[in-house]
Amino acid sequence: MEYAYFLGCTIPFRLNHYDLSTRKVAQALGIKLVDIPGASCCGLQIESVLYNGWLASSAYNICKAEEMGLDMVVLCNGCHTSLIKANKTLKDKKHLRDEINEILKTVDLEFKGKIEIKHFVTMLVQDYGIDKIKNKIKKQFDGLNVGAHDGCHFLKPSDYIRFDDPEMPKHLDELIELTGAKSVKYKDRLRCCGGPLLSVNEDLATKLAREKLANFKEAGVNCIITICPFCNIMYDSQQLKIKEVHGETYDIPSLLYPQLLGLSLGVDSAELGLDQNAVPTDSVLEFLK
Amino acid sequence: MVAEKPSPKRIDPAFKNLVLKEEGGDHLLRCYACGTCSGGCPVAELEATFRPHEIIRMSIFGFKDELLSSNVIWLCSFCYNCYERCPRDVKPAMVIRALRNIAARQGYVPNGIKMIAESVYKIGRVTEITDFENEARADLGLPAVEPVDIEKMKKVLKKAGLEKVLPKEE
Known part of the structure; x- marks a missing residue:
């Protein structure tokens, strides 16, 4: 099992123990977490001032995980809701997908809608399984x-x-x-x-x-x-x-x-x-x- | 910042059309003012000036200036209780987001949020990860956080229009 691992802004700034304990648990369970190189803010913090800015920021990070060919796992509930909402919105609504892809084109990225995004906890329940952890x-x-x-x-x-x-x-x-x-x-x-x-x-x-x-x-x-x-x-x-x-x-x-x-x-x-x-x-x- | 209850003075009946056009504001007119949103709102319970159903009503009536210039629309914590429970699927939290987006375009953004948006624009993150943070991570055996490709991120945010809702770059 292998996932693109999205840390967000706050965890590496002031909650390294969340990151550390997650990596140790993943190691003990045999789950591979691959850091996303150059990941940015998920965009949640600008959703209130600019809807498209949020959507484009989330898409920027989703594209990176798509390039890695891996589903994404997140630790922060804020990033969780932000990235999942953006991923589904862009998969479902063609006009917004086109609009955001037009923005992403300036940096040679394209949202393709190929991956799923999950909280680490969701992944443990849905993909890994409670019994296996037991x-x-x-x-x-x-x-x-x-x-x-x-x-x-x-x-x-x-x-x-x-x-x-x-x-x-x-x-x-x-x-x-x-x-x-x-x-x-x-x-x-x-x-x-x-x-x-x-x-x-x-x-x-x-x-x-x-x-x-x-x-x-x-x-x-x-x-x-x-x-x-x-x-x-x-x-x-x-x-x-x-x-x-x-x-x-x-x-x-x-x-x-x-x-x-x-x-x-x-x-x-x-x-x-x-x-x-x-x-x-x-x-x-x-x-x- | 102390929240002040907006006192309705002037109405703009066309204001609702602005909200309806905004992402998430499209269900505004479904509201029949049952108050479920305010009843289940954790902020409303502690803060008398914050009532989501009032914000919805004011948007429909067109209390434009009172809404946009007031900090009341910035008190929502986006817990999504109203979104889950609204019997008319108005998505009150998303109407509030729509109002914030409109307010931001007119220059009304609380300082705390403005500062965060500026960081995202300048460094691609809310908080900068410097050598200091990466050294602390190394001490715990954690890999360094790679810097954001700021030029790329800035291009994306600029094209999305973030500069227009931020004060001018120096």
Whole structure:
């Protein structure tokens, strides 16, 4: 199994542990991830100011994966929704495909519509298979209660993404429970983390994150599991900022899913970047048997 | 930036046609104002000035200036709840995106978003990966991130019209 691996902007800038743990998990499972040379921003961040600019940016990166002849795997929910939406839009709507190809012609690229784009998590469920992962589990968590946060852009818009149920998602829970951890119910699981608002209105973004953190705390989770750099930032590094600014103490570690799975696959904790998370993660390791 | 509730003063009934023409704005007139979008909106719950159904109604009536110059249209987090749940398939989040695109062409873009768009135009990414970041990656055994072919990316974004919604290049 081989995929073109799209990192996006935020992960190599401030969440290398997400990248690192994903590569280690892929290695342990025998999945080959090939970096896309010269990949740019997926375009999501300019979708609000210029629709065509977003579509052309996404297409630019999709073309690179098409040239590699590989389906694309992404780690960031933002890139996920952006690239999948662009890929389907360009496959379905000829007038937009023509318009974007006219733009891409200036750099000798052409969108051909040859590949599929998936989140790493989707790939694990759809292509690799839960049962196959189960066979590779070496260590189980015992008594670890996890608050799973899928993130809006992993699930929606569901007419483009077509993977999990946007109102009652279950795949992330299945993946979490493979490790022996329990994905517990908590209030407003589907609520936005606030991340997309950080650059426009930090106050509002923080309000959303504080509500979520209070809900995690109320449910008594031992750790939060996210699959997106922005959601992770809101619950991890912003958790410390919230403590400083608002005096609210949560002390809930927030892990990226590949960090959790990696531990269960027997990958050494030092190789999963667990020392890079903002909130200390030692308490999670105590549950690993 | 504190959100201010737009106070309707002047209407332009033709404004809806502008929204209808924009990508994602084409279902605008289907709205029968049930309020499902606002009911399920995480931002509306915390921010009294933000009500997607009001934004839709104002677009239909033609409160053009109030909408385009207000920062209310920039408060949507694009969680897509309204998009999933709207019984009339209005796709309120996409109407808001359409309004933002129109606003951007008229020079109304919040600073945070303008700065990000400028970075994408100048370096092809939101955040620049310098030697410093790549050294940190090397310490973890991660491969260096290759730079974006900025000349190519700029050509693409220029042809798409990004310069027109950004302040003039120096």
